[in-house]
Amino acid sequence: MIQLENIHKVYRTKTIETTALNNINIHIKKGEFVSIMGPSGCGKSTLLNVMGLLDEPTSGKVIVADQEVANYNSKATAAFRNQTLGFIFQSFHLIPDLSVIDNVELPLLYRKVNAKQRKALAIQALESVGLKNRTGHFPNQLSGGQKQRVAIARAIVGQPDILLADEPTGNLDSVMGNEVMDILLQLNQTLNTTIVMVTHDENMAKKTHRLLRIYDGSQVA
Amino acid sequence: MIKNYIILAWRVLSRKKFFTFITLFGISFTLMVIMLLTSFLQTEFSQKAPLKNLDKLLFFEQITLKKIHLDTVTQIDTSYIDQVAQYDTTYTTKETGTDMSRSGFGEEILQEQFTKLESVEKSTIYNSTALFDIFQNNNKISVSVNYCDPNFWEIFNFDFIEGRPFNASEMSQELPVMVINSEFCKKYFGRTQNVLGEEIKLEGKQFQVIGVVHKPNVSMEAVNSYAFVPYTVFPKNPNDTYFFGGYQMTFLTANGLDKTRKEMDFVSSQISMDKHDYYEVLEIVPKSYQESYAQNMLYNDDPTKSLRWMRIILFGLAGLFVTLPILNLINLNVSRIMDRSAEIGVRKAFGATKMEILTQFVFENVVQTIIGGIIGLGLTFIAIYLINDSQILGSVKLSIDLLFFIYSFIIIGIFGILSGLLPAYRMSKLQIVNALKSIKL
Known part of the structure; x- marks a missing residue:
């Protein structure tokens, strides 16, 4: 599903050159749940x-869903990202001016799905994260765990x-962390969604199929 | 999509109330100033009754006679050559001063020299300086009277409420007929029509009203008189001379102003100064409507310079009032949009294209500008009401008409797009990774 070949990423400024990724080769299969530590x-x-x-990598090949x-x-x-990928961020990144349901509808908005269908799909997604009754709320009215669940709904809608x-x-x-992790595991099992998760938490990582370890830009395990 | 843009724009505006207030105040106040300026220019300079020929008119308002004093200075240099005194004498002629007299024209010089210009289609001679007090129902009315000829009605196209202008035969027969304007009519008769045949007594003479015109909405004095009578009905002012008097002349040019100006210059240069026993130089400067207006406004001797200055002042003011708020608005918008860089990152991550981001932000600005525009229009209505009510501009009444509305909305549109485009363009190019680094959301 995701194939990285000889990936290098170098950040250059006028005075300094920093290697962020050094010759990374990873192959993640469909339906795999991989954690990176x-x-x-x-x-x-x-x-x-x-x-x-x-x-973009400085050099190397990125193949996602068989597409280079x-x-x-x-x-x-942008269109490819919209169709194939969903993102969940550490700091949630919900848009404060939009209600919960509008936040969840966002990817569909750029897919030009009509309003009625958007709403139905968004409610469905919110239901799967247990927040069906929070559609009209705004992000600042939610707890951290709820925000992250809305973000997951947005990612999977x-x-x-x-x-x-x-x-x-x-x-x-x-507690909230475990709730979120359970949702991700369930998504992986029921929908066979390929998941790649960056984490600092060994316990969370243990729950996934495979663990990749990175050290100074290189893959060590 | 558009509905979403509108909802989002509304939420963004209502989230930061103080910021929105400052922005809207800037937009609406600026627009009000621009709209007032547009309204003023339209009222004073558009072609409408009685100035439908505005661009073809040249005006003679004042004649200047000059006498330049010359003095001969004698300079004697003495030098001694071989102990004999030598005298070297130099004579120089210098201008030591100018005597000048400036006034309205005498009727004679106008009749004799300027009624038969080739490049002129029609011309009219009139005197609008007279002011009489009359009493009606124990009220004093100050009546400004314009003594004019029948051509006056062909050059200035008044809107008649009823009746007609006077004609050449009434003028030659010195008949006491009178055309009055609606304002005077209302004051004198208490109504603005059904007054034909009524009589008004002026300077011991009974005048018969033969026409009523709408009071023009421009500040030009000669067309704003209360009453218009043939200038033959009153005896000539004994103080008038060949050159000087209270008369003015307006020309309807046939082939453009420049041609007529040249012909006028030539005719002026041919006028013999023998008729004056003191002055030696004659100066007549024909002015266009705009030049005359600018000169009256700025009190400058040179009409061309006056017009240039008036334009610089008006456009300078308008430019300042437009440029500064736009720059300020762009500045405010950049910082506000920067604040939302994480949002842009998220939108792009979930599939928004550059164009969609650009459209969203421009749209927000257009919504903001339209709201500002509507408030600005409201403020303009209030300002116009106050200006008209307080009569700051004399008898001129500012108004809002369809064209004025269209101008204003075009200005609002340009405002919205200009002030949103630059920041939105910058933000749409933002790298997703960099945008997401901002955790402010």
Whole structure:
């Protein structure tokens, strides 16, 4: 489902050159739930961003859902991201001016789905994360765990093949963290969604199929 | 999609109330100033009754006679050559001063020299300086009277409520007929029609009303008189001379103003100064409507310079009032949109294209500007009401008409797009990863 070959990512400024990713080769199969661990600043998030087509590698090949998107223009990449990928962020990144349901509808809005269908799908997604009764609320009226569940609903509403989660439980206490983790595991099992999750938490990582360890930009396990 | 844009724009605006207030105040106040300026220019300079020929008119308002004093200065240099004194004498002529007299024209010079210009279709001679007090029902009415000729009605196209202008035969027979304007009519008769045949006594003479015109909505003095009578009905002012008097002349040019100006210059240069025993130089400067207006406003001797200055002042003011708020608005918008960079990152991550981000932000700005525009229109109505009510602009009444509305909305539209485009463009190009790094959301 996701194939990375010889991925290098180098950040250059006028005076300094930092290698964020060094010769990464990863192959993630469809339906796999993979976690990525490593110390802060080792390049985990950069790796996830490269997988999610949010960032381009300096060199190497990225193949997502059998597509090599390096040659896509920005519009085609945007459409591909919209169809294939869903994102969950550590700090939720819900849009404060939009209600819960409007936040969840966002990916469908850019897929030009009509309003009625958007609403139905969004309610369905919210139901699957147990927040059906919060549709009219705004993000600032929700707890951290609820926010992250809304973010998960937003990520899955378009039924993407791949879900990329960047420390989804990082800002949550253990109870809420477990709730969120359970939802992800359930998605993986019931819908066979491929999930890649960056985490600092060994316990969470143990629940996934496979663990990748990154150290100073290189894959060590 | 559009519905979503509108809802989002509304929420964004209502979330930061103080910011929105400052922005809306800026937009609406600026628009009010622009709209007032547009309304003023339209009222004063558009072609409408009685100035439908505005662009073809040239005006003679004042004649200047000059006498330049020359003095001969004698300079004697003494030098001694071989102990014999030598005298070297130099004579230089210098201007030591100018005597000048400026006034309205005498009827004679106008009749004799300027009624038969080739490049002029029609011309009219009139004197609008007279002011009489009359009493009606124990009320004093100050009546400004314009002594004019029948051509006056062909050059200035008044809207008649009833009746007609006077004609050449009434003028030559010196008949006491009178055309009055609606304002005077209302004051004198208490109504603005059904007054034909009524009589008004002026300077011991009974005048018969033969026409009533709408009071023009421009500040030009000569067309704003209360009453118009043939200038033959009153005896000539004994103080009038060949050159000086209270008369003015307006020309309807046939082939453009420049041609007539040249012909006028030539005719002026041919006028013999023998008829004046003191002055030696004659100066007549024909003015266009705009030049005359600018000169009256700025009290400058040179009409062309006056017009240039008036334009600089008006456009400078308008430019300042438009440019500064737009720059300010762009600045405010950039910081506000920067604040939302994480939102842009999220939207792009979930599939928004650059164009969609650009459209969203421009749309927000257009909504904001339209709201500001509507408030601005409201403020304009209030301002116009106050200006008209307080008569700051004299008898001129500012108004809002359809064209004015269209102008205003075009201005509002340009405002909205300009002030939203630049920040929105910058933000639409933002890299997703960088945008997402901002945790402010």
